Amino acid sequence: MSVIESTTATLAERWAQFKLENPKSRIRDAAGQLGISEAALLATQCTTEADAPVVRLTADFPALLAAVPTLGHVMALTRNDSVVHERKGPYLKVSFNGPTGLVLGDDIDLRLFMSHWHFGFAVNENGRRSLQFFAQDGEAVHKIYLTEASNTTAYDELVNRFRAAEQTPELATQPAPEATPETPDADIDVPGFREAWRQLTDTHAFFGLLRTFGVSRTQALRLGPPELVQRLDNEAIVRALEAAAATDLGIMLFVASRGCIQIHTGPVKRLVATGPWFNVLDPDFNLHLKLGDVAETWLVKKPTTDGLVHSLELYDAHGRNLLLFFGKRKPGIPEQDAWRELVNKL
Template identity: 35%
Template sequence: MHSLLEKKQNLLAEKQPPRAREAARRLGVSEAEYVALSCPGSATALDALSFSELLLELHRLGEVMVLTRNDTAVMEHYGVYANPKLRHGSVAILNNPDIDLRLRLGQFKWAFAVNENSRLSLQFFDRYGSAVHKIYLTSKSDSQVFSTLLNRFKTECFMPEPEPSVRQLASEEIRLSSEQRRDLLADWQAIDNAHQVNGLLKKHAVTRPQIYQLLEEGAEQLALGSVKALMESISERKIPVLIFVPNGVVTQIHNGRLHKLVETGPWFNVLDKRFNFHLNLQGVKQAWIVEKPTEQGVTRSVEWFDDEHNPVAMLYLHSDCRADRQMTDAWENALSALERLDGPVTENFVSHGGRR
């Protein structure tokens, strides 16, 4: 423990200290363990049994910056953490224009209040020790409320013991009999709401790209150059969109247009006044256009995936614009202009094989 803490302090003393996610990797620990190394001190452990109660109090902080990320995309919004709706005690939903979130509280395992050189935050972690959601105070936040909440929800220091995360190789062959393939496609055709897709994935033990590879119609794979091209087109055409960034526990959603685009190395960034989006282009390994049913009829989304078939981000025309012919035409024109993948799609299925 002492050795790890010393190594952490050495990292923080570097001229350009790495961010916590990278620093944890360099130390060979999870990010939750990395943060806990500073408890007590610049990190304070929070009571896991009170996470939902804590979320209901966060509006008192005033303006905050909320951050949700996966390995490839980072989304940040500024606003008030207002009106979270709790469902069944394990799911929280915020439906605000500036902060739009879906949180699976049942998968929050640990949390810490963190002071990074006077930058205050609340950081939440899953059972693997991955940071799934962070809430930062801004110059407009009420730091006194933060102190009050910290005193109310703090608990004794501990060292998290994350579960090992098993890397799923999505490139591994999935064997489906002709019957299984037929059943999967029948279930897809029976979907009447996009939210039902997750249940279908679980039932058939497949990923979204694996389903899309089977669809003769309704899914087209895009060249990877389309990722950057789409964001530029959305910005140029001033198209309001919905962008979903999930990590399996929290999904953060952007509602609106993209303005200031900046490319820095492998990162393609949106640097707007109250919204930032950072996308590592090298981490996107598949891109698809997919037709899916919604409450307003069939719509087309663009979906990006990493090398394990985990969703990086999903983009839709904003629901408020789907009755606007000018905006729907602009969205369809933007999609039509994207480069399709040359050659056949790499199949991860064997339809004549045995059972999975």
């Protein structure tokens, strides 16, 4: 059932008052505290005026994203509740195959799941311009921010091209799909699952393996082959990032929303802890991880035709994946020895 989220002046005024009282608060936090979706807050700023700070966009997202390379150097942001992944560069090699899409630049590397993209807005926050996309419940799936090096003329042309006919301040949302209940361990064919894991030849086949045996991500780690999974303490991610930074090791960091997986490939250098967050603060890549949300950390090994691939995987208390951490590699090339040495010391 659709829900019309009230975007009357009252909500707009409540948000304005919240920003006055919490000037450093992010819109995601404001939405949570006001009991409304982030997209609904943005919609309150939609008007028919030419200088409206928020413009509702049409839902032709593949065509819109195919035009994003014209913007040049931008910042791509994908996040979940506990991790924010920000990567600067150009959008390159944008392609779609049905409901899935790819952006395959060396800097901005995305996997897109378009069935979760329902709303889009062009946003001007005191001169900081962006394109922001949301799921059916109004939760953000991906955002694209202009940088000082972006083509602002191309941005204006894109917004005009994809401006929706109606700029209403009301938003019809639907609740997010409920998570599928986990199958009891006793109903899982554990010996069959373990043997199938041992027979993997490609890391991408792992997700099909989970579907075949009806296991959740964290359930798979609990029940997987003992020689291929190991539970670690939740500070392991800090030690791993510090070790990678100290050796200038090329790594891969995956962070996902419902509609996008964003990947950083390369080294990390400047690591900074601030309050509850552990951060990577490099010129073209920022990562912000709320360490207290990490409930489970696993070292996971998956067989491939190129040998074992090792990953560090973080989950929250609800079993949701927060972060995947690999050594830098490409298909057809064995994993780096330095990465294996790093994770085996954790």
